[in-house]
Amino acid sequence: MALVVLSGQPCSGKSSVAAALKQLLEGKGLEVSIIDEPGLSMKRNLSYKDSISEKNTRGKLKSAVERAISKRHFIILDSLNNIKGYRYELWCIARAAGTRCCVVHCAVPKEQAWAWNEGREPDHDAYSSDVFEDLWRRYEEPDARQRWDAPLFRLAPDQGADSMQPVLQGVVDSLTEQAGPRQRSVVAKQLQPTQATSNAPLSATNLLAEIDGGAQDVIGRISAAQELAGSSGAGRVQMGDGVDDLQLSRPVTLGELRRHKRVFLKMSTQSLASRLPDRQSAQRMFVNYLREHVD
Structure with a gap:
């Protein structure tokens, strides 16, 4: 409100x-x-x-x-x-x-x-x-x-x-x-979105590619952090670029990350496209998805 x-x-x-x-x-x-x-x-x-x-x-x-x-x-x-x-x-x-x-x-x-x-x-x-x-x-x-x-x-x-x-x-x-x-x-007026304050949504031609690229960037950062941490688990993974860090309590295999990415891509293209104005938003939402689904 x-x-x-x-x-x-x-x-x-x-x-x-x-x-x-x-x-x-x-x-x-x-x-x-x-x-x-x-x-x-x-x-x-x-x-x-x-x-x-x-x-x-x-x-x-x-x-x-x-x-x-x-x-x-x-x-x-x-x-x-x-x-x-x-x-x-x-x-x-x-x-x-x-x-x-x-x-x-x-x-x-x-x-x-x-x-x-x-x-x-x-x-x-x-x-x-x-x-x-x-x-x-x-x-x-x-x-x-x-x-x-x-x-x-x-x-x-x-x-x-x-x-x-x-x-x-x-x-x-x-x-x-x-x-x-x-x-x-x-009285605080109800603000109305304008082109100047709203990012243009991803076009249909590159929607899947941008979402896939954003999710792959997140997987790359997780993999790099886990490689440095060894068998102890990555712990806090720094995402950068305005995306909150991800806390991992256990090691996550590349196969598991890829499975999560496939589910996220399907969900995003079906129901979240209007909420993904750019690649950074895709990264942010994939991190939030992992935060909820990786124990």
């Missing part, structure tokens, strides 16, 4: 806001999912320690949003979302899916954010001083004049739950079209 993009400096109370917003939406009987770094088995400090790690982190978060977004439930992206270009990419995902989208900006003083950071566990969620300062310096604040940052809701988590409640209720009303007459300007 909608994508809620939380944005804010490190340790600005975004996770608390996400939990409170989830509770309000679920109170209306709506299905809600929160996507964040810990939910994808990533530690925040390591995820933003350098430009390469940060790029990979944003890619994994964006891929998770692409997989989860639909017209049936709400997605709350609980992350920094500190780059305006990245927020534009998220808005394009929402538009391509034909859902609503809004941005919730959490703002707290730097001293309060650092105090909250020091109260976290060092090995779990706490940022080092260098990473914290770098992220704080590079933060690009949302601007409601930009269509990808609108509607924009601002709140201050350090002021307490009572001060946040009216803003959070406004977010819920905006996404469910229940805002009053004076609030009509903040």
